[in-house]
Amino acid sequence: VDLATGARTPITTHIHPQWRAAFAWSPDGRRLAYATGERSGLPELWLVGADGQGGRRLATRESERDIGGAYAGLAWLPGTSTIVYQFLPSGNAATLQAEYQAVSALGGPAKTLFRNGVGLTLSPDGRLISFTRDLEGAEETGNWVAVLEYGGAATPTPTPTPAPADGWVGIVYPYRADATAPFEYYFRRDDDEKYALDGSAAGLNCVLYAAGWELAKVRVWGQLLTGTADEYGRRIVVDRIEYVDGAAPPEGLVAFVAPDGRLRVLRADGQSTDMPLPAGGSVASPAWSPDGRLLAYIALSSGGYGTAYLYDTSSGRTEPVSDEHRQFLSRLEWSPNGRYLLLDSGTSVVRSLEIVEVSTHTFMGPIGAVGYAWSPDGESLAIGLRRPVQPPLPYEIGDSLSLAVVEPGLPTQVILEGTPDVLYQPLAWLPDGRILYRRTDWPDKAQAGQTSLWTARLDGQAEPARDIPLAYDVEALRARLPAELRDTASSFSWAPDGRWVAFQAGRAPAVGVYLLNAGSGGGLRGLADGTSPAWRPITGEPGPAPTPDYRSAAAFSSHTSTSTSPDGLWVAEGFYAFPMVNGRATGDRYYTRLVVARADGSAAWTLVDEWLDWGLGYTMPQAFHWSRDGRYLYFTNRPVPDGCGYFVNGGDLQRADLGDGQVTEVAPMLGFWLALSPDERTLAATSGGRLILRDLATAAQREVALVPDNVFAPLGKIAWAPDGSALVLAEANGACSPKTTHTILRVDVATLAVKTLVDADGRLLTPEAWPEPGRVLLADKDQGRWWMDAETGALTPTE
Secondary structure, three states, rough: OOOOOOOOOOOOOOOOOOOOOOEEEOOOOOEEEEEOOOOOOOOOEEOOOOEOOOEEEEEEEOOOOOOEEEEEEEEEEOOEEEEEEEEEOOOOOOOOOOOOEEEEEOOOOOEEEOOOEEEEEEOOOOEEEEEHHHHOOOOOEEEEEEEEOOOOOOOOEEEEOOOOOOOOOOOOOOOOOOOOOOOOOEEEEOOOOOOOOOOOOOOOEEEEOOOEEEEEEEEEEEEEEEEEEEHHHEEEEEEEEEEOOOOOOOOOOOEEEEEOEEEEEEEEEEOOOOOOOOOOEEHHHHHHHOOEEEEEEEEEEEHEEEEEEEEOOOOEEHHHHHHOOEEEEEEEEEEEOOEEEEEEEEEOOOEEEEEEEEOEEEEEEEEEOEEEEOOOOOOOEEEEEEEEEOOOOOOOOOOOEEEEOOOOOOOEEEEEOOOOEEEEEEEEEOOOOOOOEEEEEEEEEEOOEEEEEEOOOOOOOOOEEOOOOOOOHHHHHHOOOOOOHHHHEEEEEEEOOOEEEEEEEEEEOOEEEEEEEEEEEEEEEEEEEOOEEEEOOOOOOOOOOOOOOOOOHEEEEEEEEEEEOOOOOEEEEEEEEEEOOOOOOOOEEEEEEEEEEEEEOOOOOEEEEEEEEEEEEEEEEEEEEEEOOOOOEEEEEEEEEEEOOOOOOOOOOOOOOOOOOEEEEEOOOOOOOEEEEEOOOEEEEEEEOOEEEOOOOOOOEEEOOOOOOOOOOOEEEEEEOOOOOOOEEEEOOOOOHHHEEEEEEEEEOOOOOEEEEEEEEEEOOEEEEEEEEEEEEEEEEOOOOOEEEEEOOOOOOOO
């Protein structure tokens, strides 16, 4: 409706009364976004011009899950082409949670920002979204806020840390306003008045609560927002918190499985981390490697199948432990030395175990076991080994259990032989070498067996359990928990400091991850809804990846290359290894790694760490060039061709930032020989008979053919002129034959004009360097050195 003239322009005629209509004008007033649902029978989001023309659908719900609901709360983010809105599903809210989404008016798929909540309100500056959660009295009930970060027409990304709201009067709640974290943190004064702020410069002295338990005494600084107080009092946006009385939260990162089945990592103080995580669906059993570098997890699929993956937190690479899906794979556990990963599958008390040597992808098993525990050195596994008895015992499997030890590559060793009257099930392998096990005495088969805890050494000496460290005594640990958590507490994972422990407790669907200061028995705090917590074994960043621990020198053929920066501050080490059988490389995969580290050990970055397929040749990572300003290492994946590899020093070019370890590809695989110009702006590469010049800033490429397509004459050994105006290189005529000769060519960089300086010389002269404007240093096949005139090609011995 034109307010001046009263003229009406029809925009749409298909708003159905059953659907909740929602509208939002674009900031410039030229477009209208609206929600409907009549055309498809499913909720739809449409965009139309103010003149009623050009209508098109932006989003709809099309999956089997999305059988009903409506869009609501539409709003445009200021200065962008992005629309945020809420999807309200019909049906049971416990199973169909509301979602906050965003979509670009320019097109593209919608993005879900977070789930669970109603009453979306966008702040005037478009940076904050407030909402309410009310799930039948659950702990997450209350008012929440999420912060949006975006620029231009980009789709926003919710971040968990609230920022000052510049006077916006709205619902701001709570301190840790992570929209996906269900446990709320409350601030209370000693008189239990929530959210009160005394306004003093010293901050507000409060008690920090979570999930109903007192966490710590804190001092809070924040911004008091005016507005109508609700039953909890005024709300604040917290700028910072200072823990007092030694009540600071633990350090480190905790991985866990969120209620939606996805992998999450939080800091132990409840704050989100910027650690990127592998994309994917539902997962199970996250497990950190002992050095904190690799995060193993199970990717779940339909039919009860799962695949174990390794995620490298330093490089961001993910690879499967095995290409095979395993049915009922449910748990992963690292050996203490990080050499092996245990895969635990099954649906009964009898587990099917496989031991994987991570560096070689060598599998051992399956092994049937009831209970297991790694030795402290990580080289052996204690298991409860099935032993058939007659008559069968009156429980699930009917067999007795022997206490046995398995070491990869060696026969199984039985420590205590199970009998029809006594069963042995291992629980833990203690640091002092004792194996803690549950002994079940079953003399009367008509009654339930009597259980007790014992320890045994490898020589079979056994005694009732005593002096068991708390980390291995689950019942003693449970006794330190509140009564309401004891019966359901499980999946204990210890912090690096040996004082705090993470665990899960509760009954589905209300299962949460908790942290406990086991040293003091206090400090209980809720971290998040979820299961399977795994505390990262280190608090800082891991060092370089260790060299794979090969079982014998004959098992692998390996090669290491090193390069030291000109200032001596950094060292790069490239490595690759092939599995060997009877002196020959076998299998279809090989291992590669490239690590760059400061010589003083203060920093290290793993740039490459992966297993690759090989066939007709392979590639190996190696350092290529240290930048003149000391900021970067250029490296390449050097091809090793199957056949005549005459001139080969690289293929692609990657640039690693020595400040943060980030890797940027500056050139894809171009050929077999690379050379950077003196100003590090241009890359020269040879491919077949062509010379390629690539501008590293723009990626623009020029090339010139130096050898006919039907002639095999590899090009290489490029040397740049000091001013970068020209280069020389060698052409190998009849390469890899007794009649090989070399031709030296000069190429003008500006014009790509080519000049032959030395033609078909049998001494196999190759450029080594162009140190001075007028002459080039060459080497011959007999290690002689020559000066070549850069204009005429005239040769003079260096001595």
